[in-house]
């Protein structure tokens with residue numbers, strides 16, 4: 001395997017679990033910064049803005065500016081820009097709205113270039129979804145910021161954006177375009193922000209499909225960490241083995257000292 005010149009690092013389950021940092025994560029991240037290794041945090045979160053995520057990291061002793069963080073909203077804004085789209089009907093939480101408007105996307109109800117759907121909890125009302133449906137059935141493309149089926153909230157398993165995206169797909173008979181991990185446009189946006197080619201970058205994540213397989217399908221190395229949602233069963237179901245399996249992000253420094261290049 002050629003040397004690694006930059007990294008994409010998943011957050012939930014890798015750097016922190018809930019409100020607790022993974023032991024050793026802060027040390028490895030500050031080592032990456034001291035070494036000048038180019039890296040971006042890549043999160044599938046569509047509730048928190050990049051500024052909100054940066055604040056959370058800082059509370060855990062990890063200093064990372066918002067420009068270090070790529071969320072599906074950031075990637076969706078990049079994709080929209082490429083296509084010359086600027087007006088979107090947003091079915092998203094405030095965090096994603098903040099990232100989208102910061103990237104020049106104008107929220108609107110009519111004459112929209114696209115519909116964007118992220119996890120928005122109580123915001124998934126009949127009126128909002130029906131508005132999205134009417135636009136979509138009229139031919140407006142739907143971008144799914146994520147399509148997870150459910151997630152573990154503090155009070156139990158909870159519906160994520162996927163079931164609502166599926167409702168729009170069912171009603172219109174057309175598939176939405178997935179922007180979040182493991183969609184290729186997400187990884188392309190993150191790589192563009194690093195200015196590196198896929199073959200120069202390794203993705204570090206706890207999700208075998210979204211992080212590791214998704215990155216490897218894009219041409220990156222895939223490093224699986226055995227924290228967060230990792231299970232041996234998920235690893236056994238992998239289409240192809242990860243480039244490396246590490247006990248946690250704490251083992252990343254030693255791994256990179258063996259496989260990384262001069263950044």
Ligand SMILES: [Mg+2]
Pocket residue numbers: 010011012013014205206207228
């Ligand atoms: Mg994760």
